[in-house]
Amino acid sequence: MFKYLMLAGLALFLPGLYALGYSIFEGPSAWMVDSRTFWGTPISLFVFWIGLAHAGTLLSAIFLALEIKLDRRTALIAELSTLVCLVFAGIFPLMHLGVVENFYMVMPLLDARGNFANVGSPLVWDFCCIAVYALLSLVFFMTHLKTREIPALDKYRKPMAWLLFPLVLWVHTVVSLDFATTFVPQWRGAFFPVYFIAGAIFSGLALMNLLLCSEGYRVRLLERLQLIFSWFMCAIWVWDLMLKGSLCTSAFIFAGVLPQFRMIAVIRENKWGRIALSLSVLIGLFLERLYIVSPDFGSCAASPLNWIDWGLIAFSVGGFVLLFFGIRRYLNWKMEGAGSYFGEVDGTDLADAEQQELEKEGARGIAKPRKGFYIQPWASEEYHVLRLPLLVGFAFALVYSIWVLSQSVFANVEFSFANIVPLLYPVIALVTTVTLYVRAYFVEQAFTLSRHEKWASVIVLVLVAACAGAFFAGGSSQNSTNTIDSQSIGVDAPVSQSHARLLWNTRCATCHGVDGKFNEKFVREFYPVPQKLDVQRLDSLGTDSLVKVILNGRANMNAYAGRLTPSEALGLVNYMQTLAKQATESAKEGDNDSAR
Amino acid sequence: MGMDRREFIKSCSLVAVMGLLFGCRKIPLEELAGDLPSLKRFEDEVKLALSQAKKSLDLVKIPTPGALKIPGASTLNRFGMAIDLDSCDGCGKCILACNLENNVPLVPNEDAARGRFMHWVDMRGSAPFMCAHCGNAPCERVCPTGAANHTPDGLSAMMYKRCTGSRFCGANCPVQARKFNFNDAQKLGLARQFNREVPLRDKGVMEKCSLCLHRLQNDRLKFKTSLTVGETAEEWRGRGVKTACAEACPKNAIIFGNWLDEKSPLVKLTKNRVLYAPRELADLDPSVVFMRGRR
Amino acid sequence: MTPLANSLSCLIALGCASFLWRKGSSPYRNGALLSVFLVLFSVFCYFAGDINDPTIEHYPFRMLALCLCLSTTSLSLYRRRYLVLAQSLWCWIELFGGISLYYHGIDIAWTRIAALLSMTLCSTFLSKISKEMEFCLMVFWLAVWVFF
Amino acid sequence: MRREKEKKSRLFKWAAICFAVVFSFFLADFLMGEPRVPERAVGSIPFDHALHGDSIGLDCAACHTGSRASANAFMPSKADCMDCHRLPLTENPGIETLDSVLAKADDRPWSHKRHLPDHVVFHHGVHAAAGVACADCHGRGYMQNRYGAELFNMQSCLKCHRGETFKEKGFKPAATYCAACHR
Structure with a gap:
């Protein structure tokens, strides 16, 4: 079964790859871009895939944290689909940028030039949240895989779940804040966080049901939740309709009306019926995201999807199918022996799965807490594991935000606590996880890495350091095109007294001296003595003759016609007269000084 | 054709060298990238933009910007600037002057047909409309890299090398005063550097009215050079500087000046006039405003 | 939203809260009820408040969060856990709704968020929820809703 | 014994890892950073800054006519040289070869590509008026006729504008907002 799906995935993926290459080369004019919001298909695909990614973790982490028993296969599918969706959720924001090579400037880290990303911008929160979220869900998935070899690691799975649970909601809220914080009329809505999270869970449930059906299993809890969430989404759309007076009808039909057919037993029991329901929900939610991101798409047909958009959609869908089932087959093949790992729960209801779990645990003698008994969260075992790392995380976040707000770049930017709050929790979660696993590896020796894994982690560390160095340096912009040679003649405009003074110090002071009494050192050694500037001599010659002297030159003085404009020469002459007056006054003071 | 191994390797290397030479020869024509667009094409595009202008302005009273x-x-x-709606007849000379002063590129025909021009000033309700340089600018709040920032003297400046083209500022501007470089104007031969002072913008960057930042910069630098040489000891107030559109307006309907300087023409000419701003910008403290009627 | 409409809305939320989590009710019934309540709150906000006022945007969801908090008192199992979750959901809606409105120039009601957050943290230490404690909680929530 | 050896090898391993990480950071920073100004040859006419500057006492602005008044410092044109070199100035034999080379030179003998990018605004006049000496930014290299190799990156300008360097000269702190120097 996997083989056919992978072939179909490949068939979609290759043209998609071409479309991706073409849009990176061509830039934002390639795909459908809304005239008002400047965003289009890549961002709606990004919101769609990041919603699916969050649903993966939402289901596994939340159910794990709330002790809702979910058989191990569904949990693994959820985590795996998270990682694969994240790959695509990461590609689209990068490829939709106008200048893709400047993407690193969105990171809130200092660079060599002293610039800093604008931490008040929702896109910076987005970047950090998704990066941290990808890292943490990767760590969560690796821990999940490694717990089979080293059971002691299971101690860390639940604390990680408690870390991921708010992180998932936080990240998707930040994605919704991209839209809610703007002045675009269609994006008006302080309720967007709840709206986007409900949409994400709804699409995640649909994806989970789809993947489970494709493997021939079914989990009734997820299907029931899918139906309940379709009602909740319809309620939100009603409020959206009231608020803005417009509704994406196609999304309402696909994701609102069609899922109700689950109530008909015939469709519910038939595998293809369930697949069709989940597919319609996914299509409906994608259309709704497309309508939110680019309202033009909904209202007028002026900007239909061109073939590049279909290419991008095919790229993401084909890529997901290819990657997901590829890893699935690899995991199946690699862990063939682990029968119990993929509990053969086919078609039985969840309650039975729970029964089996209980018996197994009962047999192993693990004291399962009696139902209804409430563990004090601050005394719970997960909290003990997390306590120190959380403290380190909060301390780091505090220091980080103080450091950020003291950056010189924000000297004339108005910042309040509300601007930086969305950036804090991902920082806390990242530092907590790093401390948790560093402590686990070094202090508690909870797990050991094989030689191969040690080399891999060192190489990754070196690569990360290299990237950090490159982003810190920031590359140099190309030099200017114009060349510098000698000063050409300026425009013939009247010259102010200060400009004449600068001109005199540049051109004439070499011989005539800054104060007009000629420059002894230079003149005595090399040149016959130029005239002394005094008022009588200047008045007798008259200004226009002096201007002619400057422009055409005289016995020992070269012509400046090619280098000075007539009005500059006139300015110089006036300046000479003021110098001469000053010279005579200082001479008078000098006389009466010596006279006194 | 009994070629032995040595000849075979020799001929292969010959072909490789030929290929290499062919590949990396400098294509002289590459730099020229087609001839530069003539002035007439710029004028025609402005006329086309004027004929297609259909947006209107929804004005509301505002106090004098402080x-x-x-x-x-x-x-x-x-x-800031004040645009006198009574004396402006919508001739569009200011748009052409702005395009020439700031090297605003042309757009390909299909974008022109769809009204997606790059002009920093466009006609709305038969009056020139440009970025209002809001004091509390929504575009600067959401720009991720800090490319859109505010200068202490009231200009909403744009650092094109920091712009990563996320186009979020364009979405967040309530009156859509920002234009995006969808095409590489220089490569398509649509850009021409009329004014050497202003660098051309490259593809994928958002641009907008810069309130002739380069003129203000030059004037400030010239003043500070002569300042310490002992001419006038007081501060630079930007007197005597006019924007390209203000200079080009035959009816002096666009007045550029300094809202905080009593001697500036802006404060003098708007003293007994009623000031308006678009409804969406009214509480964002805009510094480019409209005037109509007497108080 | 006039103070009268404000207090009326919390009464409606209180009324709706009593229908939720009934004995032996299936997830379908509770899910459907939540959706219906949300539609009801939206209609109420549409008529009671001015649609162009930005603070109305997340008003029905705040009513839903209040309704969820109030409904946790009639829960039988895991009451304190869902009490904490409902209050953190309300904090969540208030905080992020406030942030998106802050970007439209409307100040955040920090006092409301602080009160809710402190009550959420304190309610994790509750050992046994007696009738009086339940009543105090409900009074606190309604007070936060009406006065802050 | 084996424990010390094993402990020493572990220590060595950690040192190697830390070195590799730090080294790759600085290597990438060096490779991608802003390069120094490229070295420039003296050009067709052999010119000696030390002779003109120190012994004769010419001010920089005499030949670099824009360095006190305008944005661009410009290079001297042939006419600027001929202002003084119109007469044979010294007895030593080198002067004949110089005069013949000068006579043959074209009227703009020195020209080079502007190092700063187009979007950067640098005004020599303002800095000269503020009391900044040419050697402060251009270093002493030109005195030994070595041109270029200065490090004009944004961080050095910003440090001076904030008053963190050249403290002893007591420069007034200058503008550091983006639009002061960028266009």
Whole structure:
């Protein structure tokens, strides 16, 4: 079964790859871009895939944290689909940028030039949240895989779940804040966080049901939740309709009306019926995201999807199918022996799965807490594991935000606590996880890495350091095109007294001296003595003759016609007269000084 | 054709060298990238933009703009413009002057047909409309890299090398005063550097009216050079500087000046006039405003 | 939203809260009820408040969060856990709704968020929820809703 | 014994890892950073800054006519040289070869590409008026006729504008907002 799906995935993926290459080369004019919001298909695909990614973790982490028993296969599918969706959720924001090579400037880290990303911008929160979220869900998935070899690691799975649970909601809220914080009329809505999270869970449930059906299993809890969430989404759309007076009808039909057919037993029991329901929900939610991101798409047909958009959609869908089932087959093949790992729960209801779990645990003698008994969260075992790392995380976040707000770049930017709050929790979660696993590896020796894994982690560390160095340096912009040679003649405009003074110090002071009494050192050694500037001599010659002297030159003085404009020469002459007056006054003071 | 191994390797290397030479020869024509567009094409595009202008302005009364409220703002200078709607007849000379002064590129025909021009000034309700340089600018709040920032003297400046083209500022501007470089104008031969002072913008970057930042910069630098040489000891107030559109307007309907300087033409000519701003910008403290009627 | 409409809305939320989590009710019934309540709150906000006022945007969801908090008192199992979750959901809606409105120039009601957050943290230490404690909680929530 | 050896090898391993990480950071920073100004040859006419500057006492602005008044410092044109070199100035034999080379030179003998990018605004006049000496930014290299190799990156300008360097000269702190120097 996997083989056919992978072939179909490949068939979609290759043209998609071409479309991706073409849009990176061509830039934002390639795909459908809304005239008002400047965003289009890549961002709606990004919101769609990041919603699916969050649903993966939402289901596994939340159910794990709330002790809702979910058989191990569904949990693994959820985590795996998270990682694969994240790959695509990461590609689209990068490829939709106008200048893709400047993407690193969105990171809130200092660079060599002293610039800093604008931490008040929702896109910076987005970047950090998704990066941290990808890292943490990767760590969560690796821990999940490694717990089979080293059971002691299971101690860390639940604390990680408690870390991921708010992180998932936080990240998707930040994605919704991209839209809610703007002045675009269609994006008006302080309720967007709840709206986007409900949409994400709804699409995640649909994806989970789809993947489970494709493997021939079914989990009734997820299907029931899918139906309940379709009602909740319809309620939100009603409020959206009231608020803005417009509704994406196609999304309402696909994701609102069609899922109700689950109530008909015939469709519910038939595998293809369930697949069709989940597919319609996914299509409906994608259309709704497309309508939110680019309202033009909904209202007028002026900007239909061109073939590049279909290419991008095919790229993401084909890529997901290819990657997901590829890893699935690899995991199946690699862990063939682990029968119990993929509990053969086919078609039985969840309650039975729970029964089996209980018996197994009962047999192993693990004291399962009696139902209804409430563990004090601050005394719970997960909290003990997390306590120190959380403290380190909060301390780091505090220091980080103080450091950020003291950056010189924000000297004339108005910042309040509300601007930086969305950036804090991902920082806390990242530092907590790093401390948790560093402590686990070094202090508690909870797990050991094989030689191969040690080399891999060192190489990754070196690569990360290299990237950090490159982003810190920031590359140099190309030099200017114009060349510098000698000063050409300026425009013939009247010259102010200060400009004449600068001109005199540049051109004439070499011989005539800054104060007009000629420059002894230079003149005595090399040149016959130029005239002394005094008022009588200047008045007798008259200004226009002096201007002619400057422009055409005289016995020992070269012509400046090619280098000075007539009005500059006139300015110089006036300046000479003021110098001469000053010279005579200082001479008078000098006389009466010596006279006194 | 009994070629032995040595000849075979020799001929292969010959072919490889030929290929290499062919590949990396300098294509002389590459730099020229087609001839530069003529002035007439710029004028025609402005006429096309005028004929297609259909947006209108929904104006509402606002008080006279005062000092900026952002930290570190200058208490002496707040540059802005006032557009007199009574004397403006919508001739469009200011658009052409702005395009030539700031090297605004042309757009390919299919974008022109769809009205997606790059002009920093466009006609709305038969009056020139450009970025209002809001004091509390929504575009600067959401720009991720800090490319859109505010100068202490009231200009919403754009650092094109920091722009990563996320186009979020374009979405967040309530009146859509920002234009995006969808095409590489230089490569398509649509851009021409009329004014050497202003660098051309490259593809994928958002641009907008810069309130002739380069003229203000040059004037400030010239003043500071002569300042310490002992001419006038007081501060630079940007006197005597006019934007390209203000200069080109035959009816002097666009007045550029400094809102905080009593001697500036802006404060003098708007003293007994009623000031308006678009409804969406009214409470964002705009510094480019409209005037109509007498108080 | 006039103070009268404000207090009326919390009464409606209180009324709706009593229908939720009934004995032996299936997830379908509770899910459907939540959706219906949300539609009801939206209609109420549409008529009671001015649609162009930005603070109305997340008003029905705040009513839903209040309704969820109030409904946790009639829960039988895991009451304190869902009490904490409902209050953190309300904090969540208030905080992020406030942030998106802050970007439209409307100040955040920090006092409301602080009160809710402190009550959420304190309610994790509750050992046994007696009738009086339940009543105090409900009074606190309604007070936060009406006065802050 | 084996424990010390094993402990020493572990220590060595950690040192190697830390070195590799730090080294790759600085290597990438060096490779991608802003390069120094490229070295420039003296050009067709052999010119000696030390002779003109120190012994004769010419001010920089005499030949670099824009360095006190305008944005661009410009290079001297042939006419600027001929202002003084119109007469044979010294007895030593080198002067004949110089005069013949000068006579043959074209009227703009020195020209080079502007190092700063187009979007950067640098005004020599303002800095000269503020009391900044040419050697402060251009270093002493030109005195030994070595041109270029200065490090003009944004961080050095910003440090001076904030008053963190050249403290002893007591420069007034200058503008550091983006639009002061960028266009």
